[in-house]
Amino acid sequence: MKARIMVVGSGWQFTSGISYYTCRLSNELAKEHAVAAVLMRRLVPRQVYPGRARVGVPVNSALDYAAGIPVYDGVDWHWGGSLLKALRFLREFRPQVVVFQWWTGAVLHSYNVLAAQARRLGARVVFEFHEVQDTGEVRVPLVRHYVRRGLPRLLRQCDGFVVHSEFDRKALHDAYRLPEVPTAVVPHGPYDHHRGVPRPARRSGAPIRLLYFGTIRPYKGLEDLVAAFEMLRSRRTRDFRLKVVGETWEQWDLPLEMIRRSPHADGVQVINRYVDDREVTAAFAQADIVVLPYRRSSSSGPLHIAMAHGLPTVVTAVGGLVEATRDYAGAVLVEPDDPVALAEGIVAATTLIGRTFADARSWDDTRQAMRSLLSGFGLVPGAPIAAPAGS
Missing domain, CATH: 3.40.50.2000 (Glycogen Phosphorylase B;)
Incomplete structure (x- = not known):
């Protein structure tokens, strides 16, 4: 049984590793489910972004969203009409699960609104963590305190978490008191x-x-x-x-x-x-x-x-x-x-040197982890529920 999944993450305007991951994850989940994507377009004012010189410059030619995945690109940090259009996109797609990619506090205010809308529509909210907070942001006291105060409120809206290692799971629990909801520890898929x-x-x-x-x-x-x-x-x-x-x-x-x-x-x-x-x-x-x-x-x-x-x-x-x-x-x-x-x-x-080694990582692990979470939410049959956070 296919579930309706929306992936929310980084777009190509401010291209980074999370832009590639958001695209790969969407494409992999689309092999088993109906998937849509909402992209964060302009993350911060351009003049404060470390890679400001290349903002908007195409660097990706090896990867794109698969045919059949509706993509909204995207939400700007200052919102304007971009957030209203994203909310309409969310209402029209009617996801059962929304998977948010977390890597920077720059998206916190937008994620709060999108997560609240998802829950109003009856969708389950899943947070996938790539790190607790960007290291550059941690060095800025105002930004560090903003995330430390604002993120827990958002996490309380979550029905599940995905992390890439036990190290990350422990780091998150040390930083925040996560709610007792299913947590999947799944290795990062191969690039x-x-x-x-x-x-x-x-x-x-x-x-x-x-x-x-x-x-x-x-x-x-x-x-x-x-x-x-x-x-x-x-x-x-x-x-x-x-x-x-x-x-x-x-x-x-x-x-x-x-x-x-x-x-x-x-x-x-x-x-x-x-x-x-x-x-x-x-x-x-x-x-x-x-x-x-x-x-x-x-x-x-x-x-x-x-x-x-x-x-x-x-x-x-x-x-x-x-x-x-x-x-x-x-x-x-x-x-x-x-x-x-x-x-x-x-x-x-x-x-x-001269040997080629097998990569043990597979996107199958990611799809299985999502099956487990979906089963725990009662959306697909046959997969065991993920272990609760902290168990």
């Missing part, structure tokens, strides 16, 4: 839409190509990788090259300044912008090892792209990343905030 370009054959004695991919922010730890790279090059035992692909956020210029001053800068290529899908695919296809030196993280889109490509990946043992890589044989975990450990992890990963 296999960037696959397709075959990896070029390695020449004997060719340099080892390291890839850092993602925004450049304080918690991402790129400066640790730059320091580790200098150690590896100084040893002169292997020829390492580093490619950095990422957009600077929060004015975090330290890693790029370190590269500019480095005596090994000739071995580093920097693409300091948000790249389009073709460039993403090419970057991973050309890499020998992906290195993700996070100092904290709930989940990581670049990690899921790397695993979808089957690449050896050196990643720090923080947050939900330990669980995300648990069944991935190509992962080398190291301690965070430790360039020496990172360098040794890269050396260990060189023994894995």
